[in-house]
Amino acid sequence: MNSRSNILTPAKQSFWISLKIQGRVIKALFLREMISHFGRNNIGFLWMFAEPMMFSVGITILWTVVGHEHGVMPPAGFALTGYSSIVGWRNCVNKTSVTLTANKGLLFHRNVTVLDLALTRALFEFSAVSVSFLFLSIVFIGLGLMSAPINPLQVLIAWFLLGWFFICGGLIAVFLDQKSEIFHRISHVMMYLTLPLTGAFAMVSWLPKKLQSTYLLSPMVNGVEMLREGYFGEIVQAQYSISFLITCNIVLTAIALLLLSQVKKFIESE
């Protein structure tokens, strides 16, 4: 029926064939993720965007009403950039960390690896937040709550670098979740405690001079500063280092790949 060469997976195969298989597997997993997450009932996979969106909208309304400190930025813009980043960070780590527990059965298929499962879930969560971010930006701009980004390219690059950071966090969380049960119990508290380090609540320039350099040691602060500068221009007095963020991302990627390659040795199978 089907030609045999399609599925033959010998022990040693060239890098390109492996890459092709991995691409195919991740695509299949992504589609599967959409169906199994949201089913085909009611609004289906629109929940993918609706869920992070409700969060951002709620916070935006809250901050606008309460009058949270937002400097020269429009309150809606301040809340949207900050909360999209927080939701991205939180969802990529929390939701990716449990992916193996739910999808272990798929490891039965030799083409599917731990890395595939982790990467797909992390990409999935990041895409969901990205779409919600984009959609809300358009709505807010349309409603006149904020103006269009001053430097869209910078916004795009900053968001991409942030996403890279979130996904690394998600991959490492998969390892920790499998390594120790304790992680599962403390991860939500831990994520909550990282909130001040996300840079979403305050610009670096609002802090006392002495604290600023320490604050900038958080990679995510650099990303969020860059994102806000892209949106609102130089008046927000952003401080960040792109090279620092990229270096952190590369180091984290290496750590994540190394850790994930170990997971199969101690994973508890079905």
Next chain:
Amino acid sequence: MLQVRDLKKSYTIHGGTLKVLNGVNLEITHGEKVAILGRNGAGKSTLIRIIGDLEIPDSGKVFRGMSISWPLGYSGGMQGSLTGYDNIAFLCRIYNVDQSEVREYVSSFTELGHFLKEPVKTYSAGMRGRLNFALSMAFNFDCLLIDEGLTAGDSRFADRCHQALEAKKDCAILMVAHAQESIRQFCQKAYVLEGGTLLSFDSMDDAYRHYNA
């Protein structure tokens, strides 16, 4: 050709270690149909899982010179929350095979009918085993790993499997099962897994004589 060389695997239990496999050697050529006998906990499933690349051995090597199915059993390989058809679609994408052919083949082979539109978690063990086996047949693997999988279906389905396998002369089988009937139906050769090593026998009867002794 599938070759297993000096496979060793132990698990940590209660602070000590349990040696499950202690130097297993095995060779399966194209079309060879082999059964592994052994008591509960002898390490049969562990061996199949290592061959299927689900677990990593402590030492030893598996040379996979042919395409090998995932271990077919009561569980695994499927996603419970997805429907039968969604599972088929997913596996087709993974194994890079045309979907429509496989859908047709699987639905006629399993006779599951409209159940294929229901989530797999609602299936009985027998239905799941049928779907699992039909899928592995659709993908034309060179070697099937069967971990109690075939015993799940009823006798009508077992006959179907038998016919399908007869038609594929060069499809090898490595099978673990307790039901003597199905082993004798599908396999020509049997090993006994005992004390962490595989004992080879000239005939099926010899293997059973040793196993039952």
